[in-house]
Amino acid sequence: MLKSIHVVTLFPDWFEHFKTLGLTGRAISEGKVELRCFDPREHASGVHRSVDDRPYGGGPGMVMRPEPLALAIEAARGDPPAVVSALTPQGRRIDQQSIARLAAREQLVLVCGRYEGIDQRVIDALVDEEWSIGDYVLSGGEPAAAVLIDAVVRQLPGVLGHDQSAGEDSFAAGLLDHPHYTRPDCWRRRAVPEVLLSGDHDRIARWRRAQALHRTRRLRPDLHSAAPAEPMDQAVLEEFPEEFLPPALYPEDKSE
Ligand code: 4GX
Numbered sequence: 584m585l586k587s588i589h590v591v592t593l594f595p596d597w598f599e600h601f602k603t604l605g606l607t608g609r610a611i612s613e614g615k616v617e618l619r620c621f622d623p624r625e626h627a628s629g630v631h632r633s634v635d636d637r638p639y640g641g642g643p644g645m646v647m648r649p650e651p652l653a654l655a656i657e658a659a660r661g662d663p664p665a666v667v668s669a670l671t672p673q674g675r676r677i678d679q680q681s682i683a684r685l686a687a688r689e690q691l692v693l694v695c696g697r698y699e700g701i702d703q704r705v706i707d708a709l710v711d712e713e714w715s716i717g718d719y720v721l722s723g724g725e726p727a728a729a730v731l732i733d734a735v736v737r738q739l740p741g742v743l744g745h746d747q748s749a750g751e752d753s754f755a756a757g758l759l760d761h762p763h764y765t766r767p768d769c770w771r772r773r774a775v776p777e778v779l780l781s782g783d784h785d786r787i788a789r790w791r792r793a794q795a796l797h798r799t800r801r802l803r804p805d806l807h808s809a810a811p812a813e814p815m816d817q818a819v820l821e822e823f824p825e826e827f828l829p830p831a832l833y834p835e836d837k838s839e
Contacts, residue, residue: 585686585739587617589659590728591652592695593634595620597725607733610742618732619659623647626654635698644699652694652701656709660692666711669694669701670724670731674713677731679754681714685731686738693731695724753795757810759803761794772832778823789815793823801825 635645753760
């Protein structure tokens with residue numbers, strides 16, 4: 584199970600606020616996981632401590648210089664060396680299954696590139712795997728690392744509240760989540776689905792399963808085909824067929 588996350592970044596400030604916030608912040612302050620940054624600039628020599636240089640072959644932008652980055656990665660991976668992961672657009676797309684596997688490691692070493700990228704020789708020599716958060720271009724790996732860290736930390740035991748667990752996430756079952764509602768039971772003439780007010784917890788669980796199945800089939804047919812079916816699914820879908828109309832509007836506001 585994950586104990587420490589080491590982030591190699593030219594912008595350790597990026598994580599200063601992040602590591603105090605929300606679920607991740609609480610997990611760190613409670614000592615469930617540790618987050619440390621390793622800044623290549625601290626390994627840069629010369630008066631200017633420069634960490635980037637112009638690309639061989641010309642062209643726009645700058646490339647991260649190999650030596651300061653390599654020294655920071657070596658400090659971050661420790662001895663014996665942990666697996667080193669870089670966030671890059673050419674990496675493997677992260678999904679919930681990869682998050683579960685990453686959360687099962689003792690240590691994550693996340694390399695965030697800036698500028699046009701990293702000298703390829705550093706990737707060849709020191710990076711074991713590359714991960715992407717999606718097909719769009721960021722200006723640095725830091726937001727991608729933050730996405731990965733958020734998703735991984737909420738998998739750790741005791742990080743979610745007592746009555747929640749990451750294993751019960753709809754995504755863990757390969758489906759999108761069901762819709763959620765809170766008070767008031769009528770808001771701007773829109774009612775909460777009556778089943779949720781019934782107090783019948785088995786029926787509510789069946790309704791939620793049906794909504795997750797309907798939503799996933801409609802919005803993400805790719806996920807729907809891959810999701811494992813439950814024995815009850817057919818019965819649940821017959822009990823709660825997809826509704827084409829939104830719940831009836833109340834004639835007038837009961838409350839707000
Ligand atoms: N999912 N980027 C990394 C710089 C870079 C380029 C090449 C190493 C090699 C991204 C993404 C992403 C932009 C982060 C380029 N570093 N990362 N950065 N999409 O777009 O993860």
